[in-house]
Amino acid sequence: xxKQRKAVALISGGLDSMLAAKVIMEQGIHVEGINFFTGxxxxxxxxxxxxxxxxxxxxxxxxxxxxxxGIKLHIVDVIEEYKKVLINPRHGYGTHMNPCLxxxxxxxxxxxxxxVENDFDFIITGEVIGQRPMSQTKSKMPIVSKQSGADDLLxxxxxxxxxxxxxxxxxxxxxxxxxxxxxxxxRKPQMEMAKEFGIEDYSQPAGGCCFLTDKFYSAKLVDLxxxxxxxxxxxxxxxxxxxxxxxxxxxxxxxxxAREEGEGRFLQGYKKEFISLHCSSHPGPLALIDGxxxxxxxxxxxxxxxxxxxxxxxxxxxxxxxxxxxSDRVIQVKPFAKEEVPNEWHV
Amino acid sequence: xxxIKETLNARRLLCPLPVIRTQDKVKQLKPGDLLEVICxxxxxxxxxxxxxxxxxxxxxxxxxxxxxxxxxxxxxx
Numbered sequence: 001x002x003k004q005r006k007a008v009a010l011i012s013g014g015l016d017s018m019l020a021a022k023v024i025m026e027q028g029i030h031v032e033g034i035n036f037f038t039g040x041x042x043x044x045x046x047x048x049x050x051x052x053x054x055x056x057x058x059x060x061x062x063x064x065x066x067x068x069x070g071i072k073l074h075i076v077d078v079i080e081e082y083k084k085v086l087i088n089p090r091h092g093y094g095t096h097m098n099p100c101l102x103x104x105x106x107x108x109x110x111x112x113x114x115x116v117e118n119d120f121d122f123i124i125t126g127e128v129i130g131q132r133p134m135s136q137t138k139s140k141m142p143i144v145s146k147q148s149g150a151d152d153l154l155x156x157x158x159x160x161x162x163x164x165x166x167x168x169x170x171x172x173x174x175x176x177x178x179x180x181x182x183x184x185x186x187r188k189p190q191m192e193m194a195k196e197f198g199i200e201d202y203s204q205p206a207g208g209c210c211f212l213t214d215k216f217y218s219a220k221l222v223d224l225x226x227x228x229x230x231x232x233x234x235x236x237x238x239x240x241x242x243x244x245x246x247x248x249x250x251x252x253x254x255x256x257x258a259r260e261e262g263e264g265r266f267l268q269g270y271k272k273e274f275i276s277l278h279c280s281s282h283p284g285p286l287a288l289i290d291g292x293x294x295x296x297x298x299x300x301x302x303x304x305x306x307x308x309x310x311x312x313x314x315x316x317x318x319x320x321x322x323x324x325x326x327s328d329r330v331i332q333v334k335p336f337a338k339e340e341v342p343n344e345w346h347v
Numbered sequence: 348x349x350x351i352k353e354t355l356n357a358r359r360l361l362c363p364l365p366v367i368r369t370q371d372k373v374k375q376l377k378p379g380d381l382l383e384v385i386c387x388x389x390x391x392x393x394x395x396x397x398x399x400x401x402x403x404x405x406x407x408x409x410x411x412x413x414x415x416x417x418x419x420x421x422x423x424x
Contacts, residue, residue, distance in 0.1 A: 035363075037367060060390070063398055067400060072401055072402055075398075269387070
């Protein structure tokens with residue numbers, strides 16, 4: 001009896017990786033999923049922080065995909081290791097701060113380590129030639145295979161017929177004839193495949209699954225690095241970039257102002273790390289101040305925060321300033337007028 | 348009622364980190380042990396039960412109040 005072959009599938013939560021896993025499962029291979037958490041994954045966070053957006057299902061799509069496929073999913077925390085990928089990407093950044101090619105190489109390399117440790121035979125991804133301009137092109141795919149160390153143990157079932165045969169195909173673990181030759185950015189072939197497999201519900205993230213492909217998020221990251229004078233970050237830093245309005249009136253400090261109740265609750269959790277401000281005479285948002293501030297800076301910040309509360313048109317409002325140790329005091333300020341908070345301050 | 352073997356504090360963590368911490372903690376426990384996970388991200392009410400279903404663990408109880416979410420899990424085989 002031949003050995004039961006095992007593959008690990010990189011599961012993002014989108015349709016392509018779901019289909020790739022399904023194609024290989026259909027060939028009798030035992031498949032388990034793996035999902036890497038870099039800290040920048042869109043999955044989960046936005047719905048966790050903000051009040052619920054009813055147009056999107058409140059679920060982690062990677063877990064959901066694994067459940068639909070009936071496979072195990074291993075979620076791996078790579079936050080620390082990912083820093084070197086983002087801070088100094090060998091192949092550079094994409095349109096924004098997205099190091100897509102280095103990221104793919106990194107993840108396939110981690111999957112390679114995982115299959116060695118867990119006695120699996122090969123790796124599958126949902127990559128499609130021409131799907132993404134930076135990492136999923138015909139010329140880039142061999143780079144990912146080689147530089148990740150996966151070499152011919154990396155099989156891309158969605159476009160395998162357009163690529164050289166990999167070990168699972170050469171050894172006959174999978175039938176190459178039953179693999180696919182999809183290219184380009186059209187989603188039609190994948191939608192047809194989904195239909196054939198009876199998959200009706202799937203996620204189609206419009207902007208990808210990473211905050212680093214987002215123009216506004218990337219601008220906040222660049223601002224953070226510039227303000228601190230070095231390209232480095234902790235998890236809390238990159239979480240806070242996902243939350244609130246970021247307003248930098250002066251180079252040495254920034255305000256993070258909640259935009260709604262969910263963000264306010266999230267920022268509450270950081271009151272021991274930052275001086276916080278909120279309007280106590282009128283309803284208004286919670287704000288954190290990131291930086292070293294003089295008394296004058298705090299007064300100035302209070303006027304900015306007052307601008308975003310319901311007392312914005314009042315002559316004077318009370319702003320409670322809470323120190324990191326929990327002690328607080330109230331100051332009276334006149335809210336800034338709209339034109340006194342210029343767009344350039346918004347990060 | 349069987350005693351809780353371990354309590355995992357996953358407050359302030361956002362999904363999928365509570366799931367990852369649960370996954371790591373479960374690896375240290377034996378089949379049949381009870382794990383209680385305390386979180387503040389409401390997303391865990393979907394994600395931890397989903398993770399348990401696909402990995403063969405059982406959610407015995409969920410409760411919430413005061414912006415906290417508590418999930419009790421029996422570790423599977």
